[in-house]
Amino acid sequence: MQAKPNYVDIETRQYYHQANLVYLSTIAADCIIVPIIFFTGSMVSFYGNLIGMVIALVAVYLNKKKKYGLSAFLFILTITALGVIQVLLFGLNSGFMYYFFNMSVLIVYTKWRPSFKFVGVLTQIILFGFTFAYAIQNPPLYPLELGWIIFFHVINFVLNIIGVANSAYYYIRIAKDAQNSLSKLATTDYLTGVNNRVAFDTYMQDKKNAFDKTKRPFGLLMIDVDFFKKINDTYGHSCGDEILVSIAKLLKEERGNQDFVARYGGEEFVYVIDAFQPKTVIEIAERIRKKVEAYVFKCQKQEIKMTISIGGIFVNRECTETMDGWIECADQRLYQAKSEGRNRVIIGESMHAS
Numbered sequence: 609m610q611a612k613p614n615y616v617d618i619e620t621r622q623y624y625h626q627a628n629l630v631y632l633s634t635i636a637a638d639c640i641i642v643p644i645i646f647f648t649g650s651m652v653s654f655y656g657n658l659i660g661m662v663i664a665l666v667a668v669y670l671n672k673k674k675k676y677g678l679s680a681f682l683f684i685l686t687i688t689a690l691g692v693i694q695v696l697l698f699g700l701n702s703g704f705m706y707y708f709f710n711m712s713v714l715i716v717y718t719k720w721r722p723s724f725k726f727v728g729v730l731t732q733i734i735l736f737g738f739t740f741a742y743a744i745q746n747p748p749l750y751p752l753e754l755g756w757i758i759f760f761h762v763i764n765f766v767l768n769i770i771g772v773a774n775s776a777y778y779y780i781r782i783a784k785d786a787q788n789s790l791s792k793l794a795t796t797d798y799l800t801g802v803n804n805r806v807a808f809d810t811y812m813q814d815k816k817n818a819f820d821k822t823k824r825p826f827g828l829l830m831i832d833v834d835f836f837k838k839i840n841d842t843y844g845h846s847c848g849d850e851i852l853v854s855i856a857k858l859l860k861e862e863r864g865n866q867d868f869v870a871r872y873g874g875e876e877f878v879y880v881i882d883a884f885q886p887k888t889v890i891e892i893a894e895r896i897r898k899k900v901e902a903y904v905f906k907c908q909k910q911e912i913k914m915t916i917s918i919g920g921i922f923v924n925r926e927c928t929e930t931m932d933g934w935i936e937c938a939d940q941r942l943y944q945a946k947s948e949g950r951n952r953v954i955i956g957e958s959m960h961a962s
Contacts, residue, residue: 621785623676623719626778630714630771631664631671631683637767638664644759650750653694660686680718684711684728688735695739699748701757703764708736710768713775799849800856803870808878811868815880816931819923827881827889827955828934829920830942831859831896834950836875839912847907848875851914858899862892886922886955893918893953901951915951917942922955 638661645654663686670679691707698704715728752760795807803811818824833855840848852875859869859879868880879896883889897918905912919942923934937956945954 621782622717622779624671624674626717626775626782627676627680628668628671629778630775631667631679633771634683634687635661635664641763648750648752648756650697653697653750656690656693660690676719680714680720684714684718687711688732692735692739695743697748697750698752698757698760700740700743701761702748702752703761705736705740706764706768708732708739710771713772717775717779797856797871800853800871802856802860802877803868805870805873808868808870808872811870811880812931812935819927823925824882825884825922825924827883827886827892827920827922828938829879829881829889829893829896829918830872830935830938831877831879831916831918832942832946833875834915834917834946839914843907843910843912847912850907851905851912854903854905855900855914855916858903859896862896862899867892883922886924889920889922890953890955893920893955897951897953917945917950918953919943919945920953920955 638657642654642657642661645657663682667679667683670676670682687707688711691704691711694702694704712729712732715725715732718725718728720728795804795810796802797804815826819826833851836848836851839851852871856869856871856877859877862879863881867882868878870878872878879892881889881892883892897916900914900916903914905914919938919940921934921938921941923929929937941954941956945952948954
């Protein structure tokens with residue numbers, strides 16, 4: 609059976625890929641910053657950042673084990689502690705205060721309970737307040753020369769701005785993809801992967817609006833699987849589902865994305881053809897019918913032969929029928945094809961069409 613539609617895995621993107629990007633970016637930044645801190649002579653900051661690199665690697669490992677919440681907790685705790693320590697060591701002008709803003713944004717996107725997120729952000733605010741109050745009233749424990757101060761302030765500012773902007777941009781993309789995924793889910797038949805009845809109704813309404821303006825002709829086919837109930841009764845519904853999936857695949861393969869295919873309901877499909885002549889509609893319908901008739905469906909290690917009946921219309925430029933009229937006319941032709949023995953194509957005309 610055909611695989612079901614592959615919709616966006618939001619959890620993997622949000623809690624694995626994006627989190628790993630943050631952790632690995634931190635490791636890459638530390639590879640540059642740690643050697644520089646070594647030359648400042650502050651061993652506390654040097655070893656602290658080395659520990660931060662190790663914790664980031666542990667976070668990547670925990671992410672691989674899908675322990676998203678724990679990995680985020682260790683990383684945020686470590687970076688926050690480093691922020692406090694380095695502000696106390698080098699002073700407010702060193703730019704390490706920006707860590708609190710970045711961690712607050714990261715907390716919002718973690719896989720924590722809302723109450724934990726609230727506590728996490730509140731903790732960042734409190735630590736920021738106490739650290740700021742202490743640092744503004746006391747000189748740094750390890751004063752740096754002006755050149756170092758400017759360097760650290762600029763690099764911390766740039767890295768944290770990039771981090772916040774990247775997280776915001778990434779999650780906007782996730783939200784947009786999720787919206788598109790839901791939209792696709794709402795208009796796609798879950799079993800066969802073709803368009804569903806909702807998508808067909810929307811498409812036909814757009815088709816009617818476009819036809820009223822351009823008078824561009826087209827064909828509409830209603831397709832029904834012959835004796836489908838017998839298949840379900842004999843082989844079971846799972847076998848019937850496999851047959852529907854295979855027929856949907858044959859319909860989609862007929863002319864690729866050139867035409868519109870939808871599951872209308874049950875074992876019935878619709879096929880809308882962009883064609884300028886009724887001959888084209890008839891030829892395509894016959895080709896589809898013969899393709900299904902020749903196809904060998906396999907179910908429960910048995911080979912099954914199936915046929916379909918097709919009723920359709922060609923809507924020409926002079927047609928004044930409504931959208932519902934088109935569908936009703938095609939459906940009448942389908943009923944005629946089934947009543948005359950099935951496994952046949954009958955293409956007619958809607959009212960006021962030829």
